[in-house]
Amino acid sequence: MTDGQAERSRAVKAQAAALGFDACGIAEAGPIDPEDRLGQWLEAGHHADMDWMARTKAIRQDPREKMPTAKSVVVVARNYYHPRPPAPEGSGKVARYAWGRDYHKVLKKPLVKLARFLDEFGVNTQSYAAVDSGPVMERAWAERAGIGWVGKNSLVLRRDMGSWFFLGAVITEVALTPDAPVTDHCGSCRACIDACPTDAFVAEGVLDARKCISYQTIENRGDIPEPLHDKLEGWIFGCDICQEVCPWNRFAKESTEHDFLPRTGHANPDLEVLQAMDEAAFDEEFAGTPIRRTKHAGIMRNAHIVNETPIDES
Numbered sequence: 438m439t440d441g442q443a444e445r446s447r448a449v450k451a452q453a454a455a456l457g458f459d460a461c462g463i464a465e466a467g468p469i470d471p472e473d474r475l476g477q478w479l480e481a482g483h484h485a486d487m488d489w490m491a492r493t494k495a496i497r498q499d500p501r502e503k504m505p506t507a508k509s510v511v512v513v514a515r516n517y518y519h520p521r522p523p524a525p526e527g528s529g530k531v532a533r534y535a536w537g538r539d540y541h542k543v544l545k546k547p548l549v550k551l552a553r554f555l556d557e558f559g560v561n562t563q564s565y566a567a568v569d570s571g572p573v574m575e576r577a578w579a580e581r582a583g584i585g586w587v588g589k590n591s592l593v594l595r596r597d598m599g600s601w602f603f604l605g606a607v608i609t610e611v612a613l614t615p616d617a618p619v620t621d622h623c624g625s626c627r628a629c630i631d632a633c634p635t636d637a638f639v640a641e642g643v644l645d646a647r648k649c650i651s652y653q654t655i656e657n658r659g660d661i662p663e664p665l666h667d668k669l670e671g672w673i674f675g676c677d678i679c680q681e682v683c684p685w686n687r688f689a690k691e692s693t694e695h696d697f698l699p700r701t702g703h704a705n706p707d708l709e710v711l712q713a714m715d716e717a718a719f720d721e722e723f724a725g726t727p728i729r730r731t732k733h734a735g736i737m738r739n740a741h742i743v744n745e746t747p748i749d750e751s
């Protein structure tokens with residue numbers, strides 16, 4: 438390790454903080470999943486129909502498959518916690534991450550700026566920024582870069598923030614000083630596993646997406662399996678139960694990002710109002726938010742199940 442490298446690493450972290458990120462850690466680029474946990478997860482069918490995860494398996498397990506000259510992975514976290522507004526009678530529940538502006542849009546710009554900042558350290562240096570949709574195992578990298586530990590609910594947690602934060606990563610040709618991983622602080626707790634209404638955890642930290650309300654209400658484009666219908670507990674978009682019960686989330690502080698503040702009616706949408714929306718009204722109401730991902734048909738399916746009303750096929 439050179440002095441220059443340590444200095445660059447400090448500068449990158451200072452820049453990440455200046456760009457609004459709440460935490461930043463560094464890991465050395467290389468294979469991230471030597472035990473082939475992703476392979477076992479896919480083999481068991483836990484990814485449901487998210488076939489894009491299998492198609493990009495090799496790149497997910499080693500970013501040098503995409504960028505052979507990659508030297509470091511810079512991981513950032515951005516807090517999105519805001520308290521849930523009171524839920525009126527007859528409303529459904531939306532997961533906290535989706536109450537405001539789409540986080541892909543909010544995080545991408547500053548993360549690309551961080552990538553360009555890294556590029557300045559060399560000549561023709563390349564850096565690649567990824568938020569969620571890129572083929573990067575963000576939680577595993579966050580763990581290795583010392584951002585937090587992977588909890589039994591499979592999310593990354595920090596002692597000062599709990600788990601209400603997004604992750605992003607920059608894969609870069611710049612050599613930086615890696616951080617040490619932090620220790621696991623779940624201890625003997627298993628509140629998340631016990632609270633999951635659909636028993637979606639097949640083991641500690643291992644989620645079967647087919648049973649997860651988040652997958653079923655957001656990613657599944659088909660029918661939600663009948664046995665899950667009476668287990669949705671009011672969730673019409675995503676699910677926060679395995680985070681709400683986590684003792685570390687008592688340490689959550691309000692996000693400084695106004696774009697993540699709940700838009701009116703988006704945390705707890707009135708089900709009848711929602712069900713009365715046609716496609717154009719839905720698109721207009723939820724433009725620029727994560728809720729658009731389900732499309733009109735998906736949110737109607739979810740609202741009808743939670744509100745126990747038949748789906749109008751006409």
Ligand code: B12
Nearest residue numbers: 474478532569575576577592593603604644651652675676
């Ligand atoms: C696919 C996906 C989902 C799927 C599958 C979830 C899952 N547990 O894998 C579904 C749709 C269900 C989902 C739901 C949610 N998601 Co999601 N999701 C992803 C995505 C795109 C890939 C995750 C992945 O690779 N899964 C496959 C498994 C094998 O990978 P992994 O868990 O990362 O595995 C590593 C570690 O867990 C670790 N590990 C440690 N011990 C063990 C043990 C075993 C046996 C295994 C397999 C792994 C493991 O090692 C593994 C590899 O080295 C990431 C973004 C990204 N590009 O990484 C976001 C991401 C994980 N999701 C996120 C969020 C916010 C959510 C929800 C909270 C949204 C909501 N409220 O509804 C829920 C939470 C559900 C939950 N408890 O996980 C955030 C998490 C932030 C954080 N603090 O950890 C991410 C990082 C997106 C982001 N950019 O911020 N998600």
Ligand code: SF4
Nearest residue numbers: 633649650676678679
């Ligand atoms: S998000 Fe909900 S359904 Fe999915 S694992 Fe967590 S508690 Fe279970």
Ligand code: SF4
Nearest residue numbers: 588589623626629683
């Ligand atoms: S609820 Fe308990 S076991 Fe689950 S992630 Fe939080 S501390 Fe870990």
